[in-house]
Amino acid sequence: MDHEMKQPDKKTHRSNEDKEKLINRLKRIEGQVRGIQKMVNEDRYCVDILVQLSAINAAMKKVGLNLLEKHTHHCVRGAIEAGNGDESIEELMKVFEQFSKS
Amino acid sequence: MDHEMKQPDKKTHRSNEDKEKLINRLKRIEGQVRGIQKMVNEDRYCVDILVQLSAINAAMKKVGLNLLEKHTHHCVRGAIEAGNGDESIEELMKVFEQFSKS
Amino acid sequence: MDHEMKQPDKKTHRSNEDKEKLINRLKRIEGQVRGIQKMVNEDRYCVDILVQLSAINAAMKKVGLNLLEKHTHHCVRGAIEAGNGDESIEELMKVFEQFSKS
Amino acid sequence: MDHEMKQPDKKTHRSNEDKEKLINRLKRIEGQVRGIQKMVNEDRYCVDILVQLSAINAAMKKVGLNLLEKHTHHCVRGAIEAGNGDESIEELMKVFEQFSKS
Numbered sequence: 001m002d003h004e005m006k007q008p009d010k011k012t013h014r015s016n017e018d019k020e021k022l023i024n025r026l027k028r029i030e031g032q033v034r035g036i037q038k039m040v041n042e043d044r045y046c047v048d049i050l051v052q053l054s055a056i057n058a059a060m061k062k063v064g065l066n067l068l069e070k071h072t073h074h075c076v077r078g079a080i081e082a083g084n085g086d087e088s089i090e091e092l093m094k095v096f097e098q099f100s101k102s
Numbered sequence: 103m104d105h106e107m108k109q110p111d112k113k114t115h116r117s118n119e120d121k122e123k124l125i126n127r128l129k130r131i132e133g134q135v136r137g138i139q140k141m142v143n144e145d146r147y148c149v150d151i152l153v154q155l156s157a158i159n160a161a162m163k164k165v166g167l168n169l170l171e172k173h174t175h176h177c178v179r180g181a182i183e184a185g186n187g188d189e190s191i192e193e194l195m196k197v198f199e200q201f202s203k204s
Numbered sequence: 205m206d207h208e209m210k211q212p213d214k215k216t217h218r219s220n221e222d223k224e225k226l227i228n229r230l231k232r233i234e235g236q237v238r239g240i241q242k243m244v245n246e247d248r249y250c251v252d253i254l255v256q257l258s259a260i261n262a263a264m265k266k267v268g269l270n271l272l273e274k275h276t277h278h279c280v281r282g283a284i285e286a287g288n289g290d291e292s293i294e295e296l297m298k299v300f301e302q303f304s305k306s
Numbered sequence: 307m308d309h310e311m312k313q314p315d316k317k318t319h320r321s322n323e324d325k326e327k328l329i330n331r332l333k334r335i336e337g338q339v340r341g342i343q344k345m346v347n348e349d350r351y352c353v354d355i356l357v358q359l360s361a362i363n364a365a366m367k368k369v370g371l372n373l374l375e376k377h378t379h380h381c382v383r384g385a386i387e388a389g390n391g392d393e394s395i396e397e398l399m400k401v402f403e404q405f406s407k408s
Contacts (some may be wrong), residue, residue, distance in 0.1 A: 132375075138383065163406070167399065167402075167403055167406075170399065170402070171395075171399045174395050174398065175391075175392075175395055179391050179395065179401055181384050182383050182386045182387065182391075183386065183387070185384075186380075187379075187383050190309065191375075191378050191379055191383065195374065195375045195378065196375060196376065197369065198402060199405060202367070202371070202402075202405065202406040203367075
């Protein structure tokens, strides 16, 4: 499925502001994942680590919902306006299903 | 709640093998988060990014389930055997709830 | 929020076939929920009940994804084609978020 | 897997009060599922139906967490105290994994 969804030619143009915001959020998440490695190394209590993990998952979901929103506002809307919404909507639903299960 | 759950004195001793496995998984996740930053920078198609995000979320959930399992097998079991399981089970349920929502 | 999302005037026309399918699925789910009441009454093992609960949740998610898909293919697409997609897309994202957390 | 988890001989004794509470919650959920059938029949707006579906999912999750809690406090604790916690903890983790994905 992974392969089926990859469309190497497709690009999504993002404004510099959007990119910066997204990347800053992802850098924070990256730092949090490193923080968990440190907690494991320091024999920190599992429950404290699990609380941190849940916080990261929640942050990742936020990034995902943000991407989904932009995607729908731009790519999906654009495809519908161009008269070929079907494929785009199916793709959106697949990605949402995968996302809501992860 | 975050504060309530922090017990700075509590430690969880992990075998070197367990630690290494956990940290390797977390390093792979860290690399995947960096990979997404690159995808954003390169204007990659949102759906491809979302597929990657879902993969990271799934990997994080696996780490969490693994930690929960060890925690239950060691800390919770130990507390029950020592006759003070109540507090430990309540804490486990809180973490379950938080985890299943994230 | 509940209130904000309710739009009593809005209707969604569904084909008889779609309606029948949806209602049949919901009737099966209703029967499964009654089945769990029976299990509780008969002192059935909690794990067996939990396995059943998870099956119902999965069936409910499927109904939800199906509704989301129809909704996007019809209502959201229609709104975009009529030139007022913004509100419709925002509403879709809210519902996505709520759904992916539930 | 369903088969593997079924242990027809195992019973869980619940107090009448616990049973009544559980069954009342499940009856309410059953009523909500019937309510959705009515909404479908009346061509109600999909988003309103989806909001209701999310509410039912959340109620089901609550029932599940409640069952998990009782199960851990009684069955799992009992098994650990009787010296055979391993199997019981593995079963708990499987059911929790299934539950958190549903």
